Amino acid sequence: MTAxxxxxxxxxxMGQAIIGQRDVIERLLIGLLANGNLLVEGLPGLAKTRAIKSLAKNLDCDFSRIQFTPDLLPSDVTGTEVYHQAEGAAEFRFEPGPIFANLVLADEINRAPAKVQAALLEAMEERQVTVAGTTHRMPPLFMVMATQNPVEQEGTYPLPEAQMDRFLMHVLIEYPPVEDEVEVIRLVRGEEIATQSKEKPKEKPAPISQEVIFAARREIGAIHVAPAMERYMADLVNATRHREGYGDDLKRWIEVGASPRASLALDRCGRTHAWLNGRDYVDPEDVRAIAREVLRHRMMLTYEAQGEGVSATRVVEELIAQVALP
Known part of the structure; x- marks a missing residue:
């Protein structure tokens, strides 16, 4: 079997366990294969937690879930030095926190104060954690999927731009179509019946090896990106900073443009999208398919845009329409 x-x-x-969220499944796979972290935003009950649990269940990996709350401490995430004494010898030993897993679910990340959110920065960007002057490396396969609720803002701590920029993509989950919701009802009912049944459960297929992910990443690294496509990705990002010549709306809507991390993310996600679709080269459709998720959290909108009810997604759509294709 190929990668x-x-x-x-x-x-x-994953599609068998998550009904009506095909885009979320694809974005999860892109984040995993592109070696990035995801910020997933959606109302309660839209299968955010179920999605990453489904990924972890079908992959040979360690899974960790951290419930962010206002009283959480940085050491609750990273781990801490613990004093051990045995047989007359005493020493401090590092006890790893829940961040030391292959897939980490940071649930409701904006409910913890800034110092706890900052504890994730080094792990997310540099794939290491420093405690008491000692650096501890994360496992080779490592991804953080953070969730937040877009409507309940009481008692929350909005993520700073520096941390938002470290997420490869910002994925929005919407309500599923009514036909898919009927399938969700049937799926959950079937799971409840199977749990209560005295019959021997069906044998689950073997989890997929981590080596498959690393093999896929090597193939993605070899995807061809033409110079014209590189310029197109850079032009998209540059249009968020220098908005002259791209219509009056973008000048009114964007306060601060995207950082160079946006160009790098477009390249990584574009190559991964092309690979998932069976191509060995990146075309404009690959870039456009993931541009909303890559760019929407990397721009600061003006008060005028917010007053007009213009969303970051709408701004990215205008960018795509204004920037010329290669």
């Missing part, structure tokens, strides 16, 4: 076949098998298994 692409194994990833398609993983996508199919």
């Amino acid at each position: 692409r076949d194994a990833i398609e098998e993983l996508r199919a298994r």
Whole structure:
């Protein structure tokens, strides 16, 4: 089985457990294969937690869930030095926190204060944690999926731009169509019946090896990106900073443009999207398909845009319409 076949098998298994969220499944896979972190925003009950649990269940990996609350401490995330004494010898030993896993779910990340959110920065960007002057490396396969609720803002701590920029993509989850919601009802009912049944449960398929992810990443690294496509990605990001010549709306809507991390993210996600679709080169459709998730959290909108009810997604759509194709 090739790496692409194994990833398609993983996508199919996740699709059986998550109904009506095909885009979320694809974005999760892109984040995993592009070696990035995801910020997932959606109302309660839209399968955010279920999505990453489904990924972890079908992948041979360690999974950790951290429930962010106002009283959480940085050491609750990273771990801490603990004093051990035995047989007359005493020493401090590092006890790893829940961040030391392959897939980490940071649930409701904006409910913890800034110092706890900052504890994630080094792990997310540099794939290491420093405690008491000692650096501890994260596992080779590592991804943080953070969730937040877009409507309940009482008692929350908005993520600073520096941390937002470290998320490869910002994924928005919306309500599923009514046909898919009927399938969700049937799926959950079937799971409840299976749990209560005295029959021997069906044997689950073997989890997919981590080596499949690393093999896929090597293939993605070899995807061809033409100079014209590189310029197109850079032009999209540059248009958020220098808005002259791209219409009056962008000048009114954008206060601060995206950082160079946006260009790097477009490249990584574009190559991954092309690979998932069976191509060995990146075309404009790959970039446009992931531009909303890559750019929407990397721009600061003006008060005028917010007053007009213009969303970051609408701004990215205008960018795509204004920037010329290669």
